[in-house]
Amino acid sequence: xxxxxxxxxxxxxxxxxxxxxxxxxxxxxxxxxxxxxxxxxxxxxxxxxxxxxxxxxxxxxxxxxxxxxxxxxxxxxxxxxxxxxxxxxxxxxxxxxxxxxxxxxxxxxxxxxxxxxxxxxxxxxxxxxxxxxxxxxxxxxxxxxxxxxxxxxxxxxxxxxxxxxxxxxxxxxxxxxxxxxxxxxxxxxxxxxxxxxxxxxxxxxxxxxxxxxxxxxxxxxxxxxxxxxxxxxxxxxxxxxxxxxxxxxxxxxxxxxxxx
Amino acid sequence: xxxxxxxxxxxxxxxxxxxxxxxxxxxxxxxxxxxxxxxxxxxxxxxxxxxxxxxxxxxxxxxxxxxxxxxxxxxxxxxxxxxxxxxxxxxxxxxxxxxxxxxxxxxxxxxxxxxxxxxxxxxxxxxxxxxxxxxxxxxxxxxxxxxxxxxxxxxxxxxxxxxxxxxxxxxxxxxxxxxxxxxxxxxxxxxxxxxxxxxxxxxxxxxxxxxxxxxxxxxxxxxxxxxxxxxxxx
Numbered sequence: 001x002x003x004x005x006x007x008x009x010x011x012x013x014x015x016x017x018x019x020x021x022x023x024x025x026x027x028x029x030x031x032x033x034x035x036x037x038x039x040x041x042x043x044x045x046x047x048x049x050x051x052x053x054x055x056x057x058x059x060x061x062x063x064x065x066x067x068x069x070x071x072x073x074x075x076x077x078x079x080x081x082x083x084x085x086x087x088x089x090x091x092x093x094x095x096x097x098x099x100x101x102x103x104x105x106x107x108x109x110x111x112x113x114x115x116x117x118x119x120x121x122x123x124x125x126x127x128x129x130x131x132x133x134x135x136x137x138x139x140x141x142x143x144x145x146x147x148x149x150x151x152x153x154x155x156x157x158x159x160x161x162x163x164x165x166x167x168x169x170x171x172x173x174x175x176x177x178x179x180x181x182x183x184x185x186x187x188x189x190x191x192x193x194x195x196x197x198x199x200x201x202x203x204x205x206x207x208x209x210x211x212x213x214x215x216x217x218x219x220x221x222x223x224x225x226x227x228x229x230x231x232x233x234x235x236x237x238x239x240x241x242x243x244x245x246x247x248x249x250x251x252x253x254x255x256x257x258x259x260x
Numbered sequence: 261x262x263x264x265x266x267x268x269x270x271x272x273x274x275x276x277x278x279x280x281x282x283x284x285x286x287x288x289x290x291x292x293x294x295x296x297x298x299x300x301x302x303x304x305x306x307x308x309x310x311x312x313x314x315x316x317x318x319x320x321x322x323x324x325x326x327x328x329x330x331x332x333x334x335x336x337x338x339x340x341x342x343x344x345x346x347x348x349x350x351x352x353x354x355x356x357x358x359x360x361x362x363x364x365x366x367x368x369x370x371x372x373x374x375x376x377x378x379x380x381x382x383x384x385x386x387x388x389x390x391x392x393x394x395x396x397x398x399x400x401x402x403x404x405x406x407x408x409x410x411x412x413x414x415x416x417x418x419x420x421x422x423x424x425x426x427x428x429x430x431x432x433x434x435x436x437x438x439x440x441x442x443x444x445x446x447x448x449x450x451x452x453x454x455x456x457x458x459x460x461x462x463x464x465x466x467x468x469x470x471x472x473x474x475x476x477x478x479x480x481x482x483x484x485x486x487x488x489x490x491x492x493x494x
Contacts, residue, residue, distance in 0.1 A: 032349065190370030190371060191370070191371065193370060194369065194370050194371045194372065197369065218367075219369070222348075223349070223352075236348055237323060237324075237348045237351060237352060239324050240323060240324055240325070240348075243319070243324055243325065244278075244319075244326050246279070246326065247281075248282075248285075251280070251281045251282055252281075255282060
């Protein structure tokens with residue numbers, strides 16, 4: 001893990017206010033290649049706002065987000081044009097939503113959902129697109145004979161795996177995940193966690209994972225940030241924050257977690 | 261690996277205090293002035309009654325617990341890194357290349373089989389896939405894990421079996437520093453002997469080991485120097 005010293009993604013002073021209401025305040029972070037950062041906190045802590053800001057789906061009130069592009073040039077995401085931003089989201093980045101319906105096109109076949117991202121980056125050969133899609137469906141353990149079915153006919157866990165395949169097919173360098181295992185049965189979660197863990201390791205992905213589930217953070221992330229009321233209150237190596245939490249709120253979170 | 265007798269880990273004046281906010285901010289000073297060094301090719305035994313902070317010392321060296329005072333210098337190739345002040349990413353790199361840790365319990369990963377868990381650990385310090393698998397098989401075999409269990413995820417195993425998978429994983433990689441937190445606790449004689457064998461092999465390979473051992477007998481067999489942690493009570 002970790003080669004270049006310039007971070008892949010870096011935020012400074014990142015702030016979002018919704019009128020008088022606080023989204024997040026003064027967040028600074030860095031994510032490097034091969035590194036998974038977990039952002040934990042209860043609902044309303046600002047973690048989803050942060051994710052939307054980092055992935056430039058939401059405009060910040062203040063602060064900057066910089067990203068090192070494939071050509072090595074560090075760009076301020078706010079200064080990117082709309083076309084560049086969309087290209088980034090479709091190719092170099094992935095975004096895994098908690099609700100797979102937000103990340104998939106429910107009326108399009110599984111193969112189409114995966115192939116679409118390839119077409120967006122210029123793939124034109126139908127057979128190659130289909131075979132690449134088939135490959136990725138297999139990697140996320142979706143049976144080959146479901147390739148022409150729409151995700152509307154899939155279970156929650158399958159939809160989530162399809163969403164991951166759709167994201168991974170363009171070999172993104174950075175993946176944002178918003179409660180990727182939320183709302184799934186525990187046994188389905190385990191399968192998904194194992195899949196995410198191996199993808200992160202095998203492809204040297206960088207990822208920012210927002211979760212309220214400390215067990216997910218422990219299993220998947222290297223470093224962790226704890227948020228409360230829009231602010232980052234504690235950061236560190238994941239096991240250090242979980243095993244030796246310093247802040248009162250973090251101690252409360254850890255002691256309230258049943259699985260630890 | 262470094263020459264036998266060369267210092268690999270140096271603790272000086274290390275302190276640890278827990279602040280328990282859920283109990284009205286009560287402070288619990290555990291350790292103060294912890295000073296010792298661990299050398300290549302030797303096993304340093306941390307001794308002292310339970311509750312004296314032996315595990316906390318290991319956890320601080322690994323960066324699992326924060327350090328509240330003093331420094332913990334770890335040799336990483338030609339460089340010394342102070343774990344007490346190093347940024348998280350530096351400590352993570354240290355864990356990858358230099359410091360291994362065998363805890364008492366296995367944190368199981370859903371759906372990953374025992375042999376794959378151990379082989380994955382062996383790959384972390386550079387073995388190829390085949391060698392790693394062979395190394396994993398050797399360790400499981402020496403710890404008397406029946407071959408029919410190798411492909412199964414340890415979450416279904418007995419406590420004792422899980423502990424042995426954990427030990428196999430801990431010894432699979434060849435890092436220059438290895439921290440052992442009661443690796444022989446509750447093992448039967450045969451498996452305890454296997455672990456003693458692993459420790460001796462790592463010492464011969466020039467690793468610096470720091471360990472907590474329950475059994476006097478194991479301490480005698482592997483320990484080169486003893487640090488009485490009770491001396492450093494805060």
